[in-house]
Amino acid sequence: MxxxxxxxxxxxxxxxxxxxxxxxxxxxxxxxxGQAPETMVIACCDSRAAPETIFDAGPGELFVVRNVANLVPPYRPDEQHHGTSAALEFAVYALKVKHIVVMGHGRCGGINAALNPAAKPLSPGDFIGRWMGLVTPAAEAMAGNPMMTAAERQTALERISIRFQVANLRTFPWIRSREERGELSLHGAWFDISTGELWVMDPETGDFVRPEV
Incomplete structure (x- = not known):
């Protein structure tokens, strides 16, 4: 055994x-x-979208935190447990990373749960339902658009959510102050599992564009 x-x-x-x-x-x-990575990646738990594989990173190159749907809760220093916020604090204060990348991906199960909260095996009362409540307003707006197909709504929310998470990063005062001083850069990216394409969020417009490869 x-x-x-x-x-x-x-x-x-x-x-x-x-x-x-x-x-x-x-x-x-x-x-x-010790480790001294310059980049932190906030990625999804999905087994098909591993940042170290996608970016061909060696040991010590990336500081990665993964959770369902690559979400960043807003800054809320209370008595609750905040795993992602704790990782952010360590990355910024201890490791002094220069870049934070929020990386979403296609066909995300968490985003699908947000768009279809009553679908089995997940329910709104369980952990995933509550966790995905972070994108509920955007999900409800997407779900109510009859002009979009289910696949279009899924991709749109995956990308819109990334913009939300980057905005939530700026609610952390020690992230916002470092970004304003030019010591830290925030980025968004979306990975297509099916094709292997990486789309990067334009910091000015929020549009997702393909970088030259």
């Missing part, structure tokens, strides 16, 4: 034989000197 699924153990063996063997010195340096 193993303590982990065999697929994970096999993957670990490949990691040790290949990547770790090729970058062993880098890992030793990171262990000795």
């Amino acid at each position: 193993t303590h982990l699924p065999e697929r994970l153990l096999a993957g670990y063996r490949n990691f040790m034989a290949q990547r770790h063997a090729a970058e062993s010195e880098r890992y030793r340096t990171l262990a000795r000197e």
Whole structure:
């Protein structure tokens, strides 16, 4: 009997034989000197949209926090548990990251739940329903548009939500002040799982455009 699924153990063996063997010195340096990534990525939990894979990042290059639908709750220093806010605080204060990227993706299950709150297996009373309440106003506006197909509403809300999350980042006073001083840049991006295309949010217009590759 193993303590982990065999697929994970096999993957670990490949990691040790290949990547770790090729970058062993880098890992030793990171262990000795600590991490110093310049970029934080707030991404979705979806197994199909891993930032380290999409951006071909090596160990120590990205500080990643993942949650359902890549959401950023507004700044609210109370007695509740705030995992994403805690990660932001660590990234900004301790790591002094220079960039924060909110990266959404196509066919997001969380966004679909926001558009269809009564759909099984999720219900508005459970954790996901409450969590996705952060985009409820935009979701209700999308759901009420009869001129759009379900797929169009999904993609539109995925991108609109990214703009909302970037705006929520600016409710954190220590993020807003650093951005105003030019010490920190905020970005939005959307990844199409089906085609592999990456769309980047224009900081001036909010439009999503394809970067040159």
